[in-house]
Amino acid sequence: MTRQPETARRAPLSRDRVLRAAVALADAVGIDALSMRRLAQELGVVPMALYKHVANKEQLLDGMVDFVLDEIGPPTPGPDWQPAVRARILTARSALLGHPWAARVIQSRTAPTPALLGYTDSLIGLFRTGGCSVDLTHHAMHALGSRMLGFTQELFDDSPGAAPPDPAVLRALAANFPHVAELATAGAHDEKSVVGPGCDDQSEFEFALDLLLDGLARLHRSGWSSTATAG
Incomplete structure (x- = not known):
């Protein structure tokens, strides 16, 4: 205690x-x-x-979510929406990494809390004031998903607390699923990651985030719209 x-x-x-x-x-x-x-x-x-x-524990958890999200602070708009969105998301990630339970509690909420709505509104605002259309911004938020708050839902448990792979299991994996085994033992798994061993480290998070933002920037420059590509 x-x-x-x-x-x-x-x-x-x-x-x-x-x-x-x-x-x-x-x-x-x-x-x-x-x-x-x-x-x-x-x-x-x-x-x-x-x-x-x-009123109850659920209201307590809602309040705790808002308390953590308040640590993110206000956005810092700039002349270019892409670095502003990137900085905002990485600030959110830093805040949530300081409270390892926060992502799980956010995912458990049945309705967005006021601070979560405020954060989401500020992120949408960076896209919109940067010139992105409502259409592209709508698709951007879907593409970002939980990444807008700095965390991702991994398909497999590759977290810092996960048990190290058994050599015999890896040999069997290589025999049956060679490409999976190749990635599982790749050097990109940095044991000295700022977050810990495993795939969801800071550099890999930023890699995926930059892929998304670069793709969105390309669509923005081309004047993309979902109606033009439908059908």
Whole structure:
């Protein structure tokens, strides 16, 4: 359990203080260990005191999402939309990497929170003020998906916590699926990645992001529209 100074524990309870403590607790012990009871213990209050500020745990999680997204800050528009969008997304990625549980909680929300709507609106605004059409911007947001917040959904578990591949399994893989095995053992898997071993490291995230943004820029320059290419 994280320990707060006695002066902080005696401070009047507020929604901001509840959310700040919840985020810190999730950072320290993981989102699965977070409960209203444990949070109340952390704050030195009875559990019922929390419900004056958050109606239930789902509302608490919504507030925690917004607390993390607020760390992204306002966008920095520039004369060119592409570097502005790129910088915005990488800032979001940096914020979420500071809270490893945040991406999972965002994906679990049944409706977008106010801060998530605000962030999405700001990203759309960078495309639109940069001259991209509503049509292209609409398709861009679909193409980016969760990448607009700096994370991706991997097809296989290649995370830093995943067990290292068994040599016998790799030999069998190479015998039956040589191209898969070739990529699985490729040198591009950097054990010293800024995120950790595996595929979803910073350079690979930026590689995929740049592919998308370069492609969108090409479509923008060509005056692309979905109606012109339909059928």
